[in-house]
Amino acid sequence: xxQGLIRILKPSLLLSLLAFNNAASTLAESILLKxxxxxxxxxxxMEQGDVLIENNRISLVARSIDTPADQVIxxxxxxxxxGMIAMTTTLGLLEINAVRSTLDTTEVxxxxxxxxxxxxxxPDSELIPVARANGITHAQPIPLGxxxxxxxxxxxxxxxxxxxxxxxxxxxxxxxxxxxxxxxxPKALSHNFSSWKNPKEQAKERKTQIAQITEFFExxxxxxxxxxxxxxxxxVPNWESTRAWVKGDIPLFIHANEKRQIKSAVEWSMEEKYxxxxxxxxxxxxxxxxxxxxxxxxxxxxxFTLPQQDVAPYDVQFKxxxxxxxxxxxxxxxxxxxxxxxxxxxxxxxxxxxxxAFGLDKNMAIKGLTIHPAQLLGLEKVLGSIETGKExxxxxxxxxxxxxxxxxxxxxxxxxxVSLSSRHTRLYEKYRxxxxxxxxx
Numbered sequence: 001x002x003q004g005l006i007r008i009l010k011p012s013l014l015l016s017l018l019a020f021n022n023a024a025s026t027l028a029e030s031i032l033l034k035x036x037x038x039x040x041x042x043x044x045x046m047e048q049g050d051v052l053i054e055n056n057r058i059s060l061v062a063r064s065i066d067t068p069a070d071q072v073i074x075x076x077x078x079x080x081x082x083g084m085i086a087m088t089t090t091l092g093l094l095e096i097n098a099v100r101s102t103l104d105t106t107e108v109x110x111x112x113x114x115x116x117x118x119x120x121x122x123p124d125s126e127l128i129p130v131a132r133a134n135g136i137t138h139a140q141p142i143p144l145g146x147x148x149x150x151x152x153x154x155x156x157x158x159x160x161x162x163x164x165x166x167x168x169x170x171x172x173x174x175x176x177x178x179x180x181x182x183x184x185x186p187k188a189l190s191h192n193f194s195s196w197k198n199p200k201e202q203a204k205e206r207k208t209q210i211a212q213i214t215e216f217f218e219x220x221x222x223x224x225x226x227x228x229x230x231x232x233x234x235x236v237p238n239w240e241s242t243r244a245w246v247k248g249d250i251p252l253f254i255h256a257n258e259k260r261q262i263k264s265a266v267e268w269s270m271e272e273k274y275x276x277x278x279x280x281x282x283x284x285x286x287x288x289x290x291x292x293x294x295x296x297x298x299x300x301x302x303x304f305t306l307p308q309q310d311v312a313p314y315d316v317q318f319k320x321x322x323x324x325x326x327x328x329x330x331x332x333x334x335x336x337x338x339x340x341x342x343x344x345x346x347x348x349x350x351x352x353x354x355x356x357a358f359g360l361d362k363n364m365a366i367k368g369l370t371i372h373p374a375q376l377l378g379l380e381k382v383l384g385s386i387e388t389g390k391e392x393x394x395x396x397x398x399x400x401x402x403x404x405x406x407x408x409x410x411x412x413x414x415x416x417x418v419s420l421s422s423r424h425t426r427l428y429e430k431y432r433x434x435x436x437x438x439x440x441x
Contacts, residue, residue, distance in 0.1 A: 036075030056415035083137025106145030115150025301336035
C-alpha cells in the first residue's frame with residue numbers, strides 16, 4: 001500500500017515530503033553543549049557548565065550532563081549566552097536609504113494602529129545575516145510615520161518567509177509624542193512666513209495635539225466596550241486593531257527624547273492611567289526619579305549621541321544608563337530607528353559595553369540586551385535567559401559578550417544551528433583570495 005502510494009506521488013511532492021521529514025529529524029536532534037562558561041542571566045554564571053537541547057528547547061542546565069545526545073559540541077574556552085534581542089529597530093524594513101524601493105518603514109496617515117510591521121519584513125535582507133553574525137537572534141521591527149504609526153512585531157532572524165520569521169505579530173502600539181520645544185525665531189528672520197507661529201500659538205498647537213491623542217485613545221476604549229457589549233456592532237478595522245492594547249495585552253511605546261517632551265508624555269500617561277514604555281530617552285537621565293517612581297522602562301537609543309547642551313560634558317550620554325539604573329529604572333539598549341540604524345544594529349552590544357565602561361553594572365547591561373527586552377515583549381517565559389524549558393536560542397562566543405574583540409562562533413535559533421555567514425564574510429573571502437600580481441625585482 002505504501003509502495004503504491006509512493007509510486008503515484010508526483011516527483012516534486014515526493015521531494016517535498018522527503019525534505020520535510022529530513023527537516024523534522026534535524027530539528028528533533030538533541031544537542032549537548034559541554035564545558036562552556038554558561039551565562040544564565042537570571043541564575044548567575046557557571047564557569048564550566050553543560051546545556052542539553054532537546055526538541056528545540058533547553059531541557060537541562062547543569063555543571064555536568066552525562067545524558068546521551070545526537071550531537072555533542074565542546075565549548076571549552078567559549079562563553080554561552082541567550083541570543084540578544086534588538087528592540088525598536090527598522091531591521092528587515094529598510095535596506096539602502098538611497099534606494100526608495102528598499103524602504104518600507106512608513107505608512108501614509110497620522111493614525112494607523114492597524115499597521116503590523118511584520119507584514120513588510122524582507123526575509124532576504126542582507127542586513128539580517130549581518131546582525132545575526134554579532135549575536136542577535138530576535139528583533140522588534142517598528143513602523144514609522146504619523147502620530148500613531150502602528151504595531152511592532154517580534155521576529156526571529158532565521159527563516160525563508162515572513163511567516164517563518166514572525167514570532168509575535170503584535171507586540172506593542174507606537175505613539176510619537178509631539179515636540180514640546182518652542183521656536184523663538186522672529187517672523188522677520190523666518191524662512192517661511194506662511195507657517196510662522198508665535199510662542200503662544202505654538203503652545204496652543206501642542207495642547208491641541210495632546211487633546212487629539214487623548215480623544216483617539218478614549219474613542220478606542222469606547223469602541224471596544226461597545227463591541228464587547230453588543231457583538232452586532234459593525235466592526236471598524238482601525239478601532240478593532242486597538243483591542244489588544246485596550247485589553248492590556250500589549251504595551252504602549254511612547255517615543256520621546258527631549259526633557260520637556262518626556263515629562264509631558266509621562267504626566268499624560270499617569271493622568272490617563274496608561275502604562276507606558278519610553279522609547280528614545282535621550283534626556284531621560286534628567287528625569288530618572290520621575291521615571292523610577294512611575295515604573296516606566298526606558299528603551300535607550302542614544303549611547304553614542306553627541307551631547308545636546310553646550311555646557312554638557314562629553315560623556316553625558318555614556319553615563320545616562322547608569323544614572324537611570326541607579327535610580328531604579330529598567331534600561332533596555334537599542335540602536336534606534338534613524339536612517340542608518342538598520343545597518344548599525346550589529347553594534348548593539350557595543351552600546352551596552354560603552355555604558356559599562358562609564359559605570360553601569362555589567363550584569364545589568366547584559367540584562368538590557370536579553371531578559372529585559374523579553375519581559376517587555378511578554379516573551380520572558382520563552383527567551384532572554386538560559387533556563388530549563390525555554391527556547392534554545394543561544395549564542396557562543398570566544399570571549400565575553402561585551403568584549404568588542406569577541407566573535408560569535410555558534411548560534412542556535414529554536415535549537416537549530418544557524419549560519420553566521422553574511423555579505424561581509426563573503427566579500428572578505430572574495431577579496432582575500434583575489435589574484436595578486438607578482439612584480440619582478
